[in-house]
Every structure is written in C-alpha cells, then in structure tokens.
Amino acid sequence: MAKKIFIAKVHGEYVVKVGDDTILKAYSATFRLPDATAPLGMIKGKLLMPFLKKLDPAAIAPYSWHLDEIAPENGAFDPDELSVLFQTIPQLKEYCKRHKLAVPVEEYGDLEVARQHVLIAKESPDTFLKIFEKYSATMNADRELSELNNGFAGIGNTVGEVEVDSKTGAVNRKVAAYPASNSAEADDVLS
Numbered sequence: 001m002a003k004k005i006f007i008a009k010v011h012g013e014y015v016v017k018v019g020d021d022t023i024l025k026a027y028s029a030t031f032r033l034p035d036a037t038a039p040l041g042m043i044k045g046k047l048l049m050p051f052l053k054k055l056d057p058a059a060i061a062p063y064s065w066h067l068d069e070i071a072p073e074n075g076a077f078d079p080d081e082l083s084v085l086f087q088t089i090p091q092l093k094e095y096c097k098r099h100k101l102a103v104p105v106e107e108y109g110d111l112e113v114a115r116q117h118v119l120i121a122k123e124s125p126d127t128f129l130k131i132f133e134k135y136s137a138t139m140n141a142d143r144e145l146s147e148l149n150n151g152f153a154g155i156g157n158t159v160g161e162v163e164v165d166s167k168t169g170a171v172n173r174k175v176a177a178y179p180a181s182n183s184a185e186a187d188d189v190l191s
Contacts, residue, residue: 003034004035004072004073004074004075005032005033005034005072005073005074006032006033006034006035006036006039006070006071006072006073006082007030007031007032007033007069007070007071007072007073008030008031008032008033008039008043008067008069008070009028009029009030009067009068009069009070010028010029010030010031010040010043010048010065010066010067010068011026011027011028011029011065011066011068012026012027012062012063012064012065012066013025013026013027013062013063013064014027014052014056014059014060014061014062014063015059015060015061015062015063016056016058016059016060017058017060018058022060024063025056025059027051027052027055028068029048029051029055031043031047031051032073033070036070036081036082036083036086037083039067039070039086040065040067040086043065043067044062044065048062048065049061049062067086068088069088070082070086071091077091077094079091079094079095079098079099080095080098084115084118084119084122085115085119087115088111089105089106089108089111089114092105092114092115092118093105093106095118096118096121099122101118101121101122101125102121103117103118103121103128103132105117105118107139108139109139109142113135117131117132117135
C-alpha cells in the first residue's frame with residue numbers, strides 16, 4: 001500500500017531587506033507532507049525558508065505562517081486522521097457528524113474558536129453547552145450589531161495622520177489632508 005501524502009496550503013509574510021528598509025511581503029505556498037501530525041512544525045522548520053529563498057532571493061526570514069488547509073493528496077478525508085486544531089470548517093463539520101457532536105461549526109465566524117469548541121465538546125459535553133450558551137449570545141449580539149450597521153458608512157471626519165517619534169514616543173498629529181466623504185455636519189441622522 002502506498003504511503004499517504006498530505007497537501008498543506010499555507011500563507012503568511014516574510015521579511016525582506018530593501019536598501020536601508022526592512023519590509024514584509026506576503027506569500028502563499030502549497031507543500032506535500034508525509035503525515036499530518038505536526039504540519040506547521042514541518043513547514044516552518046524544514047520547508048518554508050528554502051521555499052522563500054527560491055521565491056525571493058532577498059528573503060531574510062519568515063515572519064508568519066498560517067495553515068489554510070490540509071488534506072490527503074489522494075483518497076477520502078478521514079476526520080480522525082487529522083488533529084482538530086488543523087481542520088477547516090467543512091472538515092470539522094464531518095468530524096462533528098462522525099463523533100455525534102452538536103457543534104454548529106458552519107455558524108462560527110472564527111475558525112480557531114470553532115476548533116476549540118469542537119475539542120471541548122468532545123472532551124466535556126456539559127462544559128461545552130455552558131460555553132456555547134454564552135458564545136451564542138455574543139454571536140447573536142455581534143450579528144445584530146453588524147446588521148444594524150450594514151450599508152451604514154458611519155458619521156464623522158478624518159482627524160489626520162498620526163506620527164510617532166520612535167525615540168521619544170511623542171505623538172505629532174498632522175492636519176487632515178481631505179475631509180471624509182460623509183461628514184457629521186452633512187449627515188441628517190444626527191439632525
């Protein structure tokens with residue numbers, strides 16, 4: 001039987017020296033891994049810097065690395081083959097179905113929170129129910145706030161740029177270069 005290979009998709013930023021400046025540049029990459037036990041460790045520890053050097057010879061070091069997806073190269077995904085900490089929402093949904101966990105992962109706006117809630121539900125269903133009750137109330141309040149402001153650009157003016165002296169930490173405000181497109185004076189919501 002052929003060894004199972006996993007495909008991992010990642011994105012992040014890396015450090016580059018340009019003249020006297022050090023800047024961050026974005027990257028995205030796909031790697032093949034022999035297993036899925038520690039994908040970020042393998043990627044960051046062994047694969048990322050050689051990849052970045054090929055991508056950009058001026059690359060100095062990786063700055064961030066985020067796992068977007070990991071799945072078998074061939075064959076079906078087995079939810080128990082991959083740690084919940086690395087699963088996507090569709091994979092978590094399959095995991096919850098297999099383990100009969102009542103976690104509505106498709107309703108979560110934050111993948112990390114969904115992963116944590118799945119782990120809690122698996123280990124302690126009663127604790128999960130208490131946590132989810134509070135989380136659900138917060139999600140509903142956030143959804144209501146978002147709907148209330150959907151299509152509403154806000155009211156106000158720009159206050160200009162702020163410059164911070166790197167040696168003293170003193171803040172110097174610059175005058176706004178242009179007014180906001182919807183100033184408080186012109187908005188009839190406040191009238």
